[in-house]
Amino acid sequence: MPIVADDATALLDQLVTAERAVRDPAVTGAELAFMAHLQQLVYRRLIERPDLRDGVFSAIPQDLRGAADLNIAAGADLYLFGPGGARELPAWRIVSAPPMSALLADYREAEAAFGVPWYYLAAVNLVETRMGRIRGDSYAGAQGPMQFMPKTWDMYGEGDINDAHDAILAAGRYLSAAGAPDKIEKAIWMYNHDNEYVDAVMKYAAVMRADPSAFRGYYGWQVYFVTTSGTFLLPVGWSKD
Template sequence: MRPLLAALVAVAVLLGTAGCSDDEPAAEERTSEHARSEKGKTDKKPRAETRPSESRPSEPRPSAPPLTTTFVPAASPRELAERLTTAEDLARDDSTADDVRQAAAFEAQLLYRQLGRTPEWERTARAAVPDRYRADLDAHLTARHSLRSVLTTLSDELPAWEIVEPAPTADLLRFYREGERVHGVRWELLAAINLVETGFGKIRGLSTAGAQGPMQFIPSTWAAYGEGDIDDPHDAILGAANYLAANGGDTGTISGAGVENALYRYNNHGGYVAGILSYASILERDPRVLGELVRWQILYLSTIGDLWLPIGYRETAPVPVRVYVRQHPERHLGTVTD
């Protein structure tokens, strides 16, 4: 089989690529290695919340054709670096056709995960990528290793989830920037949390127990810091900004003791804090990466490896992973040890 991008890149080269804005719905990942602990509570009084003045999300436009994959893992660190560079170039270029851009983002996501499982390749791959992507590669690997440390056990069942289209990237960015303006919490931190918690709102849990919404609030925390609809991306992002600010995250920076304390209160694990800071650093260097990350797919790390849950996946009860793979073998995209 050919790598995921090969056919799409050939089409793009032959036909030219039409520009497509980040306003369109995209695709993205769940860092589901990330085990959820109950969000920390605080004794501080909730801040008086300024009611959002910006518009609600616009109606999503029709999405690109359904994404499929013929992903083949890289055979060497140099091949991985070459494919990753091509994927990153395409995913960040506004002139790339949207279907190619989605495939490029998925290819990059899968290659970062493969490299994260192959630490003996990291040094060679890092040396082989261009300087412009080296810091981002380091941050992706730090995020993967850090978030993986949060999870102590892997599941042999897929959760009762529905995977849906996210809000348009332009709307999400506007909500993050509103959170920064109103509460002093950098937008990159809000975006990184939204990515790690629910893949920018793609994951909808079908259970009413536990954390809820695109920023994963437990009801008691939402009652103190949220306003509006816990499932609405605008309201949830503003609630998260309010919560982080109340816990010292309103420093106007993406690092420092106040930010780290606020993130730790959000999820009580050092690996979670490091993962969020790493993704935020990528967005700080190049805000265009937000569109790429929103295009990432939901990948669930199970006892048998990475399983792709595409847009449209919906199960109201847990599904054994081996049953899922028998039904959808093409969605088994990496073992735990490869």
């Protein structure tokens, strides 16, 4: 597991190293997974320690500045959106994400079928379940990798609510019916009635729209859960049972 620095100079070095690595097609396998996790943890540190941001952002390379700004802002949105006051860990099971190539093919299939750009579907998948790693119902009762309420699934889903391909196609179908792509923000708000959620999805999507290789980093982000006792990593294989 990556060890995140606690000073601005070292954090800057870690951020630049991770951002470059996740965009480099020569970086694969365990190295890519490590760098993606490092990227995620550096952004978490910068969100939790705003006193370090100026020292990092004053020296970050210009070509990475836009993505870094969006990632910080999206992460801050999710801190406001998430159930940070939970007293105990959720009744989830953490599984491996589907292969990166399979997810990208599913997003592209949904884009071709329903006109919803793939990066919005990827951003929803990231925010909802970390690309399908979370198995279990939300507090509201939503299910599957794209977190559909059962009644909504009955209207827009085909197949298995827990299957990545079926769920991503259903998300494209739903977002299209809700106004995407022309009214994409409205459609995402219909997907989840929370302004911070919408902002986060839009920002992560903007990063991938500007540079599709950014998906390689997001694919490797892990499941963390915030409770009143602290923040916990829920690794693949974890279960509350």
